[in-house]
Amino acid sequence: MKPRLGPELHQLLHASAEKTAAAGEPDREALAALRVSGLLATAVPRAHGGEGGDATEINRVTAEIAAADPSLAIIAFQHFAVSARISEWGTEEQKRALLPRLADGSVLAASSWSELGAGAAKQNLSSTGERRSDGGWVLRGAKTFTTGAAVADLYLVLVSTGGSVAGEQAVYGAAGQTFFLVAADNPGLVPDLGLNLAGMRGSATGLVTLDDCVVSDGDRLGPEGHAASIIAGVRESGATLGAVSAGIAQAAFDLALAHAGARGLLELATVRHRLVDLATRLETVRAAVERAGARTAADPGLATLHSKLYATSAAEEICLDVARMLGSAGYRAAGSADRLLADARGVGLMGPTNDLCRELVALSWTA
Structure with a gap:
């Protein structure tokens, strides 16, 4: 199959990997090139301006990027994952508003699930989402190991919204957890590239603080309290x-x-x-x-x-x-x-x- 990464982009990303290994932060030039390369459209359906790639194509494109710059490949993989989740679980309004921009690279997406003390299975989250009287939500807490922190435009945030959910059992995630799509320009979302990693040093992996972060119910992805079902579907996708x-x-x-x-x-x-x-x-x-x-x-x-x-x-x-x-x-x-x-x-x-x-x-x- 013909490589999706052209020689010029491969060379640019390879040079980026060498620079970021020393600097410990993402290469903005390489990120900009990735945004306009068309590769970020891989997981977006054709109906919304994407390539309509399945898991095989997502894996192939991710591997090609990783062969040049593993850190950028991790950023791209997380973008693909969020794009796929919006395609599968998003409302029609969310799909119309976000998927075309995820495809053309004007919006770069990241996942923000982990936090200290939650365990690898994300079953003991301390970050919370509380419903407001106007129907919106206020998110509070601190997330860690967020790949793409401070460079993403959109974050898929996992928080506990409380309560038990009938039939919701999981070994990854827990009942009563909910996903929200939070824009980077939300004043209550504060990213920090404070993590100095030994590897993947250009992946912009850092911290995200939710400081009375107010979002609307229209920013909720999937049913309230059913994030574990969405997480389980990620494995089934094959990516x-x-x-x-x-x-x-x-x-x-x-x-x-x-x-x-x-x-x-x-x-x-x-x-x-x-x-x-x-x-x-x-x-x-x-x-x-x-x-x-x-x-x-x-x-x-x-x-x-x-x-x-x-x-x-x-x-x-x-x-x-x-x-x-x-x-x-x-x-x-x-x-x-x-x-x-x-x-x-x-x-x-x-x-x-x-x-x-x-x-x-x-x-x-x-x-």
Whole structure:
């Protein structure tokens, strides 16, 4: 299939990854290029100006971006996820107002679910949404590990709105939680890029404070108290963060191949065979991600979880092997295997974290 990322954009994003690894903040030029590239339209239906891409296409585009800049791939993946949730759960008014702008890049979306003390499964949220007498809501609390903080124009925020919801049971999220779409220019939403991450340093992952953040009921996404059902549907979609790991693994393999070729090492059978072994593992990562996106498994949700678990661990191993292969050459630039290894490790800590993925898979055996 023809790559969606042209060579000029790939080169720009690759240069961005090298700069942001040192600076620890997103590259605004690369973000601007991503916005106008047309790639952000991937998950938006054609009826609303998008590409109408399914999970397979979302994973493929995410992997291509990740091969150039993993941090921007995480930002794009979150944008795709919010776009898909609005397409699936949004009101007609929300779709008309937001989807065309999400498609053309004028609005960049981010998810703001996590917070300190809530646990990986987001079951103990302290952030709240309280209904006002005029029918609107006031949101209060603090969110952490929000990818795209301070660069997004729209945040999908998860808060507890209280009460029990009949039939709403979940192992990720909890009954009585609700999603709201909050614009970045809402005076009650205050982002902060205070997190200094070891990997994914250009992902704008930071904090979001909800300081008496007033929104209308029209900003609510999906039924009140039923956020857990929306979260469960994310896994069933087949879109997987394993695609980011696939892109990272590809970048590491390309680095090793270029290193061997530049030094005439491909004449050595031992080097060639070592590279073939890396390429085979890379192909297996791709297969796991493609299987999740195709949704051909008996349980698509489990396939998505397995794809993240396998792709993240395999990508980390590939990056480590490449770093060993390069030796001292791997430490000469921020864009080398050292950065890719840190980024690969970072994907495993992003939601659902790998430990939560393992627990979700294990629970399926006793369900």
